[in-house]
Amino acid sequence: MPGVVLGWDMTAALAMAAALGMEPRAAVEFLPVIEAAMVRKLNEQMDGRDD
Template identity: 55%
Template sequence: MNQPQTLEGWQVWDLVGRLGGQLRIAGRVVTGWDMGAALQLGTALGVDARAMGELLPAIEAVMVRKVNEEIGDQDG
């Protein structure tokens, strides 16, 4: 249902999988990715800049919400 439908989408999805170490954290809350690092990595990998600009912010928002929900669940 949510799988990428284009080559660019697949490339961005692959990039997202590589961003685990690029989290911005404030206290115990994840605020997002280091987008500068994300864009540099994507560029180095040959990912289309427009696709990154369109897709990364939306994926980042979902990631932040889900990760923070998991952190909250672990705190009880």
């Protein structure tokens, strides 16, 4: 959908975590939570509802 952030490319996010030396199980656990918060906030900002 134009003008809406749907999510991250998790393959790329996990590759970046690995490149930074992050424990893979931690990345799998934490990245979806971080992604959800980021997507929600970006969509609020793009919609003009920046709280």
